Amino acid sequence: MKSATSLLLGAALATVFFLLYTSVSRDLGDGPHRSPPPRWAQEHGTASAVAASRIVDAEQGTLPARQEEAVVPRNDQRDRTAARSGGGGGGGATTEHRSDQQKIVMPSSHQIDRPHKDTAGAAAAWAQQDLGDLLRRAATAERTVLVTAINEAWAAPGSFLDLFLESFRHGEGTEQLVQHLLVVAMDGKAFERCNAVHPFCYWFRVDGMDFAAEQSYMKGDYLEMMWRRNRFQQTILELGYNFLFTDVDILWFRSPFPHLSPTAEVVMSSDFFVGDPNSVGNYPNGGLLYVRSCDSSVRFYKYWQSSRARFPGKHEQFVFDRIVKEGLPANVGTKVQFLDTDRFGGFCQHGKDLGKICTMHANCCVGLQNKLFDLGNVLEDWKAYKARVAVGNMEFFSWRVTGRCIH
Incomplete structure (x- = not known):
């Protein structure tokens, strides 16, 4: 009876150690911790989430912040132009504004070509x-x-x-x-x-x-x-x-x-x-x-x-x-x-x-x-x-x- 209990206890301990080992290995393999994108980015879909992630990268030094900064005036300007062209408001103006904002914040074709280091x-x-x-x-x-x-x-x-x-x-x-x-x-x-x-x-x-x-x-x-x-x-x-x-x-x-x-x-x-x-x-x-x-x-x-x-x-x-x-x-x-x-x-x-x-x-x-x-x-x-x-x-x-x- 004693031997059976010891065997069961040993098996349980072995299982616990195995699970701990695999969990730690997986965490180490994932690389350094990354801050999640801001909540507003998660709420506005994948494109905005990626843009927010790039901004976080810039702040942490992974991407050059100056390159992100260079896009801001264009984004602000386009947003204002789109809003004005919509007249007194309405669904059409709002849709145009949001679509244009995503294009400017994260123009995908340009993001791919941009160099990793600023020059x-x-x-x-x-x-x-x-x-x-x-x-x-x-x-x-x-x-x-x-x-x-x-x-x-x-x-x-x-x-x-x-x-x-x-x-x-x-x-x-x-x-x-x-x-x-x-x-x-x-x-x-x-x-x-x-x-x-x-x-x-x-x-x-x-x-x-x-x-x-x-x-x-x-x-x-x-x-x-x-x-x-x-x-x-x-x-x-x-x-x-x-x-x-x-x-x-x-x-x-x-x-x-x-x-x-x-x-x-x-x-x-x-x-x-x-x-x-x-x-x-x-x-x-x-x-x-x-x-x-x-x-x-x-x-x-x-x-x-x-x-x-x-x-x-x-x-x-x-x-x-x-x-x-x-x-x-x-x-x-x-x-x-x-x-x-x-x-x-x-x-x-x-x-x-x-x-x-x-x-x-x-x-x-x-x-x-x-x-x-x-x-x-x-x-x-x-x-x-x-x-x-x-x-x-x-x-x-x-x-x-x-x-x-x-x-």
């Missing part, structure tokens, strides 16, 4: 893809986009971005132009603010640099910001789009395009205009710059960028002036022209006739608040002019001259 080339490729999509949606039929750049200080409520967009609403035939405007945000807060007021926003990230604060002329990160902006413009050309770049401290009253030659390649505004659009004696200002996408304009930008090394510590406008006055090499072959300040004015020099003006730039003026004060007056003058024209008063009407900068 500068991979990051640039993803940034370019996002930019290309925005350009395609913002461009005119002629593949032309308006582009401006903002940082947190210039995008804050009541700052330049609001005044800039308001000018399009009050201009003559300019309201539709804003539909072709790409706003380039230089920091996260500017990107958030842009998304609140405009459909086409692109976050231009620069590792290790913060462009959020007001960038005083030639101080802090000003130089690098301007040269980065210059390289960004070149990228737009390389993607096959013409652009008209405008500083955000420029008010728009009429379309500039009727005053640009269809064969123009590089056309820049002027601080001071000497009367001849082809003269290298004009004083260039890169605040308003039209460039047509063609081989010669891309070559010009490459030459412009490479010339920076010859003029250390100088901004892109200074280098532009020097290389144009030197004479461009024959292999660049780009025709450079300048805009007349009678139509494309600024605080340095501007036309007096509001019946002709297209844009007004707060150049020759230092300080964010000073610029805002005077541009506010300019916009009020424009509204007063339009009110007079609306009742048939076509008498000469000009700007007020009292201000902090404009004179």
